[in-house]
Amino acid sequence: MTGFNPITARWAALLLAGSVAGCASMAPPYARPPLPVAAAYPGERPAADAPVQTAAWQDYFADPHLKALIALALDNNRDLRVAVLRVEEARASYGIQRAAQFPTLGLGVDAGRSRIPADLNFTGKPLIASQYQVGLGINSWELDFWGRVRSLKDAALENYLATDAARRAVSISLIAQVANAYLGLRELDERLLLARQTIASRAESLRIFRRRVEVGATSRLDLTQVETLHQQAVVLGAQLELARARQAHALDLLVGASVGPDLLPAGIDDGAVMRELQAGLPSDLLAERPDIVAAEHQLRAANANIGAARAAFFPRIALTGSLGTASAELNGLFGAGSSAWNIAPSLLLPLFDGGRNRNNLALNEALRDEAVARYEKTIQDAFRDTADALAARQWLGEQVRTLQATVAVQTLRARLARLRYANGAAAFLEVLDAEREQLTAAQQLVQVRRALLSSRVDLYVALGGGAPHLAPATAAAVAPAERSAR
Numbered sequence: 459m460t461g462f463n464p465i466t467a468r469w470a471a472l473l474l475a476g477s478v479a480g481c482a483s484m485a486p487p488y489a490r491p492p493l494p495v496a497a498a499y500p501g502e503r504p505a506a507d508a509p510v511q512t513a514a515w516q517d518y519f520a521d522p523h524l525k526a527l528i529a530l531a532l533d534n535n536r537d538l539r540v541a542v543l544r545v546e547e548a549r550a551s552y553g554i555q556r557a558a559q560f561p562t563l564g565l566g567v568d569a570g571r572s573r574i575p576a577d578l579n580f581t582g583k584p585l586i587a588s589q590y591q592v593g594l595g596i597n598s599w600e601l602d603f604w605g606r607v608r609s610l611k612d613a614a615l616e617n618y619l620a621t622d623a624a625r626r627a628v629s630i631s632l633i634a635q636v637a638n639a640y641l642g643l644r645e646l647d648e649r650l651l652l653a654r655q656t657i658a659s660r661a662e663s664l665r666i667f668r669r670r671v672e673v674g675a676t677s678r679l680d681l682t683q684v685e686t687l688h689q690q691a692v693v694l695g696a697q698l699e700l701a702r703a704r705q706a707h708a709l710d711l712l713v714g715a716s717v718g719p720d721l722l723p724a725g726i727d728d729g730a731v732m733r734e735l736q737a738g739l740p741s742d743l744l745a746e747r748p749d750i751v752a753a754e755h756q757l758r759a760a761n762a763n764i765g766a767a768r769a770a771f772f773p774r775i776a777l778t779g780s781l782g783t784a785s786a787e788l789n790g791l792f793g794a795g796s797s798a799w800n801i802a803p804s805l806l807l808p809l810f811d812g813g814r815n816r817n818n819l820a821l822n823e824a825l826r827d828e829a830v831a832r833y834e835k836t837i838q839d840a841f842r843d844t845a846d847a848l849a850a851r852q853w854l855g856e857q858v859r860t861l862q863a864t865v866a867v868q869t870l871r872a873r874l875a876r877l878r879y880a881n882g883a884a885a886f887l888e889v890l891d892a893e894r895e896q897l898t899a900a901q902q903l904v905q906v907r908r909a910l911l912s913s914r915v916d917l918y919v920a921l922g923g924g925a926p927h928l929a930p931a932t933a934a935a936v937a938p939a940e941r942s943a944r
Contacts, residue, residue, distance in 0.1 A: 593782015
């Protein structure tokens, strides 16, 4: 049985002190600020049994072509790649700060041989000396009695989690941009189809009226009016062609690759693009919206930085030491009695720093208050986004129904105006006005139908866009383990 080893006991005491270090934290207790919004959305009644119903984007968007485009964008979009790389940067920064809690151990091997002249030693003879040493060393390990290092680590963790939440926000924004670009392209295709049909119809009317002018069956004024209608349709067609080309280029940029015609169907079924959502309660946004999650992590980080700033007023204790073996002979390096160690604790007590620590604490408290304001503003923005999307869904639906009736009426009016003109009961100007307003109403209906679909995309994003269903980074696994250790 071995006896008591004082060196081992000292190192055990040192490790015990290190394990106890950091148990105290000077950060103020964290309390989530109250919701700075109403209990219900405008025009909605609060219902405790109506939770937010977001889903994974694969389940929410039903159109197979749109799903394929979103999948391509999530794989290829460069803005999303930048966001993912920022998460990796934050993760590495957190790892660096976390490592500061632990001692840095290094293996040192030293060998030296020297000659001392005779007149510089007491023997009166030249002296040749050797020294060999092997050991483990600790280089200036701060014993975190006041929680300074731990608070900095907590702040780095929260910044890491905030960056990952921001990455999820970028993913949701990208999904919405792709969906809206796709819907915008479908809208322009449908409007182009109407414009081309109108151009063909008016070109035929122009041919007929030219022939009628040639035989004296109608006036030149009527021909100029028909020419005006045709030219207006041609200009509209050119404008829509330009808008469609730009929209297609924007979709290519979002997807990160050229979108082939196989992903762009000829028509679109409004009822089969996405499913309906219930808004739930404003408090549901706290768990679903990644921008709110990111803002709260930033608030927690600012809170932790206050703890580090407070700890700077107290003594900073650091430890440098080594444990190993040393000998004047190489073959005696690991022999009995060759153990060697040294320990050099240091203490730095701030006495005068020109107000640096005091102002650093004031700065971090101000940053915490700013983070609170940003967090509350993010919640208010989310509340407004949801309220706007709900209002758009309601009133755009009303506009669609009204415009559908308007198109039917304008179509009937144009047909009757042509009959009246053919029977000599009306001037061609009446036909001109009726056909112009019919085309305008048809174009407007397509635009409002697309706006209604976009409002449903906006509502999906406003409610969090299925953020919990997005593939999480490793931050999600790191957070519970770190917080359970606090």
